[in-house]
Amino acid sequence: MERIIVCIKGVPRPGTVKVDPETHTLKRESAELILNPPDRAALEMAMRLRERYGVEVVVMSMGPPNVAPLLKEAFALGADELILLSDRAFAGADTLATSRVLAQAIRGLTPFSLVIMGLKSVDGETAQVPPETAAILNLPSVINVIDISYSNNRFYLTRETNYGEEELEVEPPLIISMNPKLEYFRPPSLKRLLQARDLSFKSMTAQDLNLAEDLLGLKGSPTQVAGVFEKVFSQRGEVWKGEPEELADKLINLLREKGLLQKLALINR
């Protein structure tokens, strides 16, 4: 088997993110980034294959320089090589512009047998990047995979569908996305955490990847976000404070007013 490539993404820790008022995209560089939770399954599966078949695992991430700790985390889980894809020109990318960058970086790592990504990112929630990247590279893609084995130059994949599990036999190379649910995720290794302290890794820009700027970032994104708004509640809940007895009376009166307590009231009488 040739090398396995895992693409991971840093997503803002909930509550730390701000939206750019002009472009309506997330301001990632100022947010506290965490590993996109579904990507943990991609890393775990890659590490299992690494253990079972002795294959090299390369982990890459496109994002601002503050995704570096996530790459170090991937190293602590067992990654052999790390690549950061970072350039101002990548900012504001939609799924297509993102896939172009990933596809180009993946192409540079030929020969490879398998690219693994998480099913979707929890900020964008599109699940488009894995199949889009596969389409650009003209490779087969399988989404929502729950198990993988390999023999005689064939991957045997199990994927979850709305109608049950499906088993597929695929010739490498291919791109898959992993279902986020696995029964076990390994923790990082202490040995590797200690090594990760002074770890340097490859960083690649648009120029390194030989990509034209008009195909990248916000400029290269056909998706234009017209607006972002906070959900407005037409009916807001009320918070009452006071002694339990007083509040109970108030609540019963309200329920009676609304006609919701009539039957109970009759029984009580």
Place this chain on the structure above:
Amino acid sequence: MMDYFFTEEQRILIDLVKRIGEEYIRPKALFWDEREIYDPLPIKALADADLFGIIVPKEYGGLGMGVMEMCLAVEWLSYFCAGVSTTYAASFLGAYPIILFGSEEQKSRYLPKIAKGDSLCAFALTEPQAGSDAFAIKTTAKREGDHYVLNGVKQWITNGGLADINVVIAITDPSKGSRGASAFIIEKGDLGFTVGKKEKKLGLKASVTTDLILNNCKIPRERLISREGMGFVVALKTLDYARCGAGAQALGIAQAAMEVSLNHAKRRIQFGQPVYNFQAVSHTFAEMAMKLESSRALVYSVARYIDSGAKDFSGASAMAKCFATDQAMWITERAIQMMGGYGYMRDYLPQKLLRDAKCLQIYEGTNEIQRNVIARELAKVYK
């Protein structure tokens, strides 16, 4: 409240152990305790995290760290579940004889598997008639050509049946008394080696304790650790190292007991205010904190003393074990009291912490035996 001046490595270790505790242990600890279940998953996580390699020298695939790091790992695992930390720490009890006294062949055969967490270890000294009086063991090992044949029963062995590597102390020459015992490695699957029933315990329920039965168990001569006659030397030195770990378990349990009950006391309203405002309650916590931090200071200094290359530390490690575990017992009992009825309910943690803490005053040498050791060592210093 305190800074113990950990190294960067030690901080990374503590963070990792806490992370494993939060993810793999905390959500299940009360369930394992309630059902008396050994779950291999947290042990797998500890193995994947290289934490079984802490005390194994680097040349055998370990991290080559010391007693201090072992204590930190054990302390923070115990904070989440002392049952899990018992499985973990007892494995070191079985590994120390090989690390300290093993031959080159034994080290290269066993230590890499121990470091990777592929093999759990057990240490078997106690027998039905030989607890504190360890010299009263009856298990025998007779030399027959290139083999030893072992017969006897070992009792209350942590990791019994789980361990692939069992270090067993047996009498090779009954005429030589305390110099007549030897240490052997028994592998899971050796002919004539079986495991008794799983014991039902008051606490540490997530760990497994069984008898080990040796019935004409025939093993190759190369399984002898060190020389014939060294059995009790191996056992006592191993316990000297491991006792600090029992002290560290006490720290984790006591820390958890103080935190959970303090959290309760600051939120529990009685007579119109948090019960923490009442002096009887707050002073109890002041006592707890002093007992906990003095235990911690003692355990850490003994661990650092051992790591500094000290030769004779029986008295020091006995003090660390005895003092810290006695304090943990007091702290967990008071934690229940500070939570009142809540502390007594099995839905909450303190009752588990108390039951777990109780074992620490008994195993790896009762606290009465620890006091004997301390008194004996004192008499040597002040002649």
